[in-house]
Amino acid sequence: MGKEVTLFSSEERKSRAEVCTFLRNLADRLESGRVTLRQGGEELALDLPEKLVLEVKVEDEKKKSKGVQHSLEIELKWWPGIDSEGGAAGGVSLG
Numbered sequence: 001m002g003k004e005v006t007l008f009s010s011e012e013r014k015s016r017a018e019v020c021t022f023l024r025n026l027a028d029r030l031e032s033g034r035v036t037l038r039q040g041g042e043e044l045a046l047d048l049p050e051k052l053v054l055e056v057k058v059e060d061e062k063k064k065s066k067g068v069q070h071s072l073e074i075e076l077k078w079w080p081g082i083d084s085e086g087g088a089a090g091g092v093s094l095g
Helices: 016-032
Strands: 034-039 042-047 053-063 067-077
Touching: 016 034
Parallel strands: none
Antiparallel strands: 034 042, 053 067
16 A cells, blocks of 8 residues: 555544535636635645546544544545546445
8 A cells, every 4th residue: 555645634524515615626627627725825736637536535533532424425536648537337426
């Protein structure tokens, strides 16, 4: 397994409406093929290929002090210069 290096990280509490706005803006930028992430003085620009691997995961984690924490994780993966192939046939959809 390769070594993982974090290039950018952010975690903050937002309203559902603010999260929706962020995701819509992200979708628009994904469509253009270029995403720039900014936080404070930090900035990271990403050029994305036409095909990506989409990973969607839902987890429950029991926390000692607050009970069960639910998470919905959406991860995009790609390799420079390689068109990525997707996972299982049919894939995930929204309903």
